[in-house]
Amino acid sequence: MTQTIGFIGMGPVHCTLARLSVSAGYHVLISTFPCTSATAELHSGTDATPEKIARESDLIVLSIPFPDFTRLSPADFIGKVIVDTTNYFPCTNGIIPALEDRSATSSELIQRFLKGSLVVKALNNLDHHHLGNGPRPAGAADRWALPVSSNDAYAKARVFSFLDRIGFDAVDNGSLADSWRMEAGMPVYVLPYIVEPPAGLTDDERRTWFRAERIRSVPPGKVRTLLARATHTGRVGGYAEDLPSGLME
Structure with a gap:
């Protein structure tokens, strides 16, 4: 029986993951957030x-602006495995004290709000370009690995399987309390997977690169x-200036 992957979110990461899921043989449901031309391809x-x-x-993939998880109805998601691809960007999300003082991780806040669900942090540390061109078959020498965190072993195993089917290896990063190690701004976030474009390219050429x-x-x-x-030093969260221009466009 074909599994159904539900996507709640918006933006290019949301749409890229939906396309990868269709290519992997999953049935896909997409939320009402805009997916531009990608919806026609699905x-x-x-x-x-x-x-x-x-x-x-x-399985549900959550790719909404981080603070918007509070718009969801917790009762709807009891018992559901939720892949949290969100990242905390203070400049766009606003300052969240519990994250700034490191008393919680962003995924822990989502898990506390969606009580009864099984939250798994994954697929948050790649930009949409490299999510799209990154997948490789199982066993390929150049297959990329991505970190995964969850408090629930069953949910984590489900997401390991999902990553494998869409073309990535998975690395166990412990519980949601450990997920700070894979959050925006940490060493495993985006930069290890990319190479800076050659000098002198236009913005359009950089995006093509x-x-x-x-x-x-x-x-x-x-x-x-x-x-x-990863260390608990420096500022918390992601900042656009830490990433190459054109990467997130």
Whole structure:
């Protein structure tokens, strides 16, 4: 029986993951957040409500602006495995004291709000260009690995399987309390997977470069090393100026 992956969110990461899921043979449901031209490529399952997605999906991928998780209805998601791809960017999300003082991780806040769900932090540390060109078959020498955190072993195993099917290896990063190691601004976030474009390119040329570029090797061992290098020093969250221009466009 074909599994159904539900997508609640907006933006290019949301749409790229939906396309990868269709290519991997999953049935896809997409929330009413705009997916631009990507919805036409997915053929069916678009324009579902979050309530329908919660009811009918085997796995739910959450790709909304971080503070918007409070717009969801916790009762709808009891017992559901939720892949949290969100990141905390203070300049756009506003300052969140519990994150700034490191008393909680962003995924822990989502788990506390969506009581009874099974939150898994994953797929948050790649930009949409490299999510799109990153997948490789199982066993490929250049297959990328991505970190995964959850408080629930069953949910984590489900997401390991999902990542494998869409073309990535998975590295266990412990519980949601450990997920700070893979959050925006940490060593494993985005930069290890990309190469800066050649000098002198226009903005359009830089975007084209990022869509095609896939040079670096990021196997499981390297991901573990990057996770181990994370520290609780410096500022919390992601900042656009820390990433190459054109990458997130």
